[in-house]
Amino acid sequence: MKKVLVVGGGPAGLSAAEALAGLGFEVYLVEKEDKLGGLPVKESRYKLFPYEKSPEELLNPLAERVKEKVRVFTGAEVEAVLTDRPPFDVRLTNGETLRVDALVLATGVKSFDPTRKGELGFKLVNGVVTNAQLEAMLARNELKEPGSVAFVFCVGSRDLQLGPSYAHCCSYGCAHAGMLALELKRRFPSARVYCFYTDVRTCSTLERRYYLLPQREGVRYVRGRVARIYEQNGKPVLKFEDTLLGRPSELAVDLAVLVLGLEPSEGTKKLARLLSLKQDESGFIAEEREGVFVAGSCKGLLTLQEALTDGKATALRAALYLKGEKT
Amino acid sequence: MRLWGLAEEDRIVEGKEGALILPKTSCDCKTELFDEITALPLAGEALSCDGCGVCTASCPVAEIITGFNPRSFIKTLEAGALDEVQKTAELLWRCVSCQACTHRCPRGVFVEDFLKAAVKVLRRKGLMEKSPAELFDELFTAEVLEYGKVEPVELIFSWLELQGYRVVRDPLLRKPLPFAGEIPPEIKKLVLKPLKGLRLSFVALNAVRLLVHPRSRNWGRVKHVLRKALGEV
Ligand SMILES: Cc1cc2nc3c(=O)[nH]c(=O)nc-3n(C[C@H](O)[C@H](O)[C@H](O)COP(=O)(O)OP(=O)(O)OC[C@H]3O[C@@H](n4cnc5c(N)ncnc54)[C@H](O)[C@@H]3O)c2cc1C
Ligand code: SF4
Ligand code: SF4
Numbered sequence: 001m002k003k004v005l006v007v008g009g010g011p012a013g014l015s016a017a018e019a020l021a022g023l024g025f026e027v028y029l030v031e032k033e034d035k036l037g038g039l040p041v042k043e044s045r046y047k048l049f050p051y052e053k054s055p056e057e058l059l060n061p062l063a064e065r066v067k068e069k070v071r072v073f074t075g076a077e078v079e080a081v082l083t084d085r086p087p088f089d090v091r092l093t094n095g096e097t098l099r100v101d102a103l104v105l106a107t108g109v110k111s112f113d114p115t116r117k118g119e120l121g122f123k124l125v126n127g128v129v130t131n132a133q134l135e136a137m138l139a140r141n142e143l144k145e146p147g148s149v150a151f152v153f154c155v156g157s158r159d160l161q162l163g164p165s166y167a168h169c170c171s172y173g174c175a176h177a178g179m180l181a182l183e184l185k186r187r188f189p190s191a192r193v194y195c196f197y198t199d200v201r202t203c204s205t206l207e208r209r210y211y212l213l214p215q216r217e218g219v220r221y222v223r224g225r226v227a228r229i230y231e232q233n234g235k236p237v238l239k240f241e242d243t244l245l246g247r248p249s250e251l252a253v254d255l256a257v258l259v260l261g262l263e264p265s266e267g268t269k270k271l272a273r274l275l276s277l278k279q280d281e282s283g284f285i286a287e288e289r290e291g292v293f294v295a296g297s298c299k300g301l302l303t304l305q306e307a308l309t310d311g312k313a314t315a316l317r318a319a320l321y322l323k324g325e326k327t
Numbered sequence: 328m329r330l331w332g333l334a335e336e337d338r339i340v341e342g343k344e345g346a347l348i349l350p351k352t353s354c355d356c357k358t359e360l361f362d363e364i365t366a367l368p369l370a371g372e373a374l375s376c377d378g379c380g381v382c383t384a385s386c387p388v389a390e391i392i393t394g395f396n397p398r399s400f401i402k403t404l405e406a407g408a409l410d411e412v413q414k415t416a417e418l419l420w421r422c423v424s425c426q427a428c429t430h431r432c433p434r435g436v437f438v439e440d441f442l443k444a445a446v447k448v449l450r451r452k453g454l455m456e457k458s459p460a461e462l463f464d465e466l467f468t469a470e471v472l473e474y475g476k477v478e479p480v481e482l483i484f485s486w487l488e489l490q491g492y493r494v495v496r497d498p499l500l501r502k503p504l505p506f507a508g509e510i511p512p513e514i515k516k517l518v519l520k521p522l523k524g525l526r527l528s529f530v531a532l533n534a535v536r537l538l539v540h541p542r543s544r545n546w547g548r549v550k551h552v553l554r555k556a557l558g559e560v
Pocket of ligand 2: 375376377378379380381382383397398401428431432433434435436438
């Protein structure tokens with residue numbers, strides 16, 4: 001029986017592994033963390049769009065199904081690929097060596113480190129948090145009623161000030177922020193909730209639920225990128241231009257939420273190096289080769305739904321290849 | 328050539344729209360202007376601008392001068408909306424070249440270089456008045472060529488004269504007489520403050536020098552050398 005190794009147990013890796021096992025291959029999955037589920041589970045999220053379910057609710061059943069049919073190694077990474085062409089001899093950090101006929105890379109992404117944008121005050125200004133931190137607060141019911149909240153879009157995305165590898169859009173941030181803003185507005189109807197945007201990218205059906213509805217229910221969208229956040233009287237003050245009015249302005253809020261961008265994970269960069277795969281300007285894997293397939297966000301940012309679908313599609317491509325058919 | 332803005336030839340002029348007396352679309356699209364500006368060194372990066380407003384929100388001048396707005400300068404010039412450009416063009420020279428905008432721009436636009444390039448092109452085309460800084464430069468140069476050196480009193484009073492203040496000059500030598508004409512109140516304060524602290528004996532001794540323009544000698548030759556050098560360039 002042909003063997004496949006899936007690297008990365010996030011949404012894309014899990015759905016690829018499930019599909020490959022279902023198609024009758026012998027599948028291994030290696031995941032660096034102790035828990036399966038990838039970024040959504042690791043950052044302990046509150047709700048995932050468009051399902052509006054918690055990461056555990058959504059991904060645990062999938063992880064359980066995978067564990068039944070797939071040999072899963074958690075807490076381990078790929079250390080070396082010892083052969084250049086298939087079959088691949090892969091050594092893992094837990095000492096195991098596997099011989100497989102194909103590799104599926106699904107090593108995903110990591111969040112931008114907001115301390116790199118000092119002018120936005122993370123860890124410097126009271127009341128500045130990341131979107132993941134806000135989710136954790138909401139999940140644990142720790143958030144006290146705020147007078148005002150501002151979502152700061154595109155922190156670590158679409159920002160060449162950080163270098164030429166930061167031109168890409170995170171693709172989840174606008175919808176994610178729209179979902180949380182609406183949630184806050186519904187929980188705390190008298191709170192003033194603002195979204196500071198350059199462009200709102202809630203494509204396809206996300207537009208109605210995560211842009212139109214928040215606007216209709218009182219979330220205020222301000223067209224301007226936040227240039228600086230400083231502290232005044234213990235509160236964050238945002239400096240921006242309302243570009244629709246052409247006015248440079250300032251706004252003091254109780255909570256400023258940084259909507260963090262995503263970039264290739266260390267694992268993604270490492271595997272691209274190990275297998276000498278081309279990377280694009282942002283470091284995403286830009287190439288496949290014989291017996292090597294790439295799934296999910298490690299080749300460019302996808303939403304969760306897209307990552308799940310792409311895992312399945314990649315599994316199908318790998319299966320056709322393993323059956324000797326041209327893909 | 329890039330096609331940008333709302334081009335005159337694409338405007339609807341027939342039918343219902345044409346019945347309106349005023350065109351509904353902005354039409355004065357001088358896109359050549361933007362092309363000319365962006366052809367200058369570094370200014371071309373402005374093609375990447377997404378209009379986010381970070382430059383304006385970072386700019387210390389925008390904070391004090393209403394209407395000074397780097398983002399809007401870029402975008403109105405890009406659209407070729409000449410009527411809009413001319414509304415704020417005379418503010419362009421207020422940029423202090425601190426580079427805060429360029430430093431923060433998420434699209435890698437050299438905002439300050441763009442503004443300087445815009446000033447250059449707008450001035451060349453006669454679409455912008457001379458800035459006070461330029462006028463002062465001209466006065467300064469003329470003064471040096473006239474006297475062979477800077478004559479501070481002469482310079483200050485000529486400048487005031489250019490700003491529309493009435494300056495009284497002595498009928499013989501045409502030198503300005505301080506305190507005789509109009510002086511802006513800030514300058515008056517600036518001059519009187521140290522004078523108040525002076526002792527009377529000092530004032531008495533130096534009265535002539537304080538009130539009458541001080542004479543400087545033998546700079547006439549420098550003036551000729553300078554003019555000659557300029558002529559050779
Ligand atoms: C705060 C936040 C909220 C979000 N909310 C939503 C949402 O509501 N809806 C939505 O659609 N999207 C959301 N996203 C985006 C979503 O997380 C991604 O689309 C999704 O995680 C992509 O899945 P993936 O499997 O491609 O990659 P990942 O989730 O990054 O999974 C990659 C996996 O590979 C593992 N790995 C990495 N390197 C190695 C290695 N060398 N060896 C072994 N394993 C390795 C990682 O540990 C990880 O488990 C959110 C993102 C963030 C940051
Ligand atoms: S900061 Fe850059 S991208 Fe944003 S408006 Fe200014 S020039 Fe354009
Ligand atoms: S360089 Fe000029 S335009 Fe840019 S921030 Fe400084 S004063 Fe403003």
